Amino acid sequence: MNISGNTIFIPGATSGIGLALALELRAKGNTVIVGGRRTELLDQIAAEHPGIDTVRIDTADAASIEAAAKEVLALHPDLNVLVTMAGIMRVEDWHTPEFLASAESVVTTNVLGPIRLIAAFIEHLRAQPDATILTVSSGLAFVPLRITPSYNASKAAIHLLSESIRLQLADTSVRVVELEPPSVRTKLLPGHDTNEFAMPLDEFISEVVALIEAQPDATEIQVENVKFMRHAEARGSYDQVVRSINSVDHTN
Template identity: 65%
Template structure:
């Protein structure tokens, strides 16, 4: 992925990593279209950051994704990068069936949302120069945090889907990149003040450096995610799982 000169659509860019990455990419010389459910917040982002555009979308709603995709392709036909950023992370207690509502909502947002976005844009991107799809998994795709089981499962699925998508799109010129963050200081799980999570600005700086220095990378991995990403390969999986389990 080129560090600049793109037109980038980022659903899920109204806070946290999504907004931070949108602002960094805008500053790097890209045209950025942020998207989310809260129109007031989108208007605020646009007002505070001249040049950034906005589209309303609810990534848990298939019809909303279709409408947003149609709007983006009509207003910004040069769009050549999709970043599927939107996601939710909820604690679940699996001792009773009460977890199911949270699990279903998580699957709808974290798995069906990105798949529907890819489906809405893949034909369009196949005809664009320097096109890319960036999916967003997590270090927890590789070793689960037991209190958020469905979140982990959706991110593992995104990793697997990204691998297949990359192989299948190899003949189209569309690059497939997977961003796998570690724990970052955002409001995703109320960890904005967690000293054990990576500071957001530090994470964003490392991500931008990796995009710039490794434009052909399959995965964007900051150093802090290595213990999770490579736990199984280096034999530390069970030790890392015990740590995440609070043992």
């Protein structure tokens, strides 16, 4: 993925990693369209950051994805990058069946959402001379956090989905790149934006953009902080890393 000269749609970018990445990519010379569910946040982003377009989209709703895709492509027929950023994280207790509603919501947003987004844009992206699908998994795709089973599983699914469609789309102009964040200080979980274990958001985004710029042909974007999880099994330190990440309170 080239660092500049793109037209990029980022659904799930009204806060956290999505918004920070959108602003940084805009500063690097890209046209950026931000998508999200809450119109008040979209209006605020448009007012505070002239030049960034906004589109309402609920990635848990198939009809909303279809409508947003039509709107984005009508306004930006040169779109060549899709970032499947939207995602949710829930603490679950599987001792009783009450976890089910949470698990279904996580899978719908984190797995079906990206699949439906890619389906809505793939024909358009294939028609571009140089296009990118940037998926977003997690360090937790590779080692589990005890309190978030469905989230871990959803991100593992995104990792293997990314690997698989990269193989299928190798005969097209569409690159598939996987962003693998570590724990980052956002509000993905309550209190997590002040958690000292997590990586500061600005440091994470700066490193991500630097990696994209330095390695435009990379298939995985891994900041240093995620590598201890990403490569734990290959290093033979899987059990140690699982113990380490589960010894920390991730909600404070």
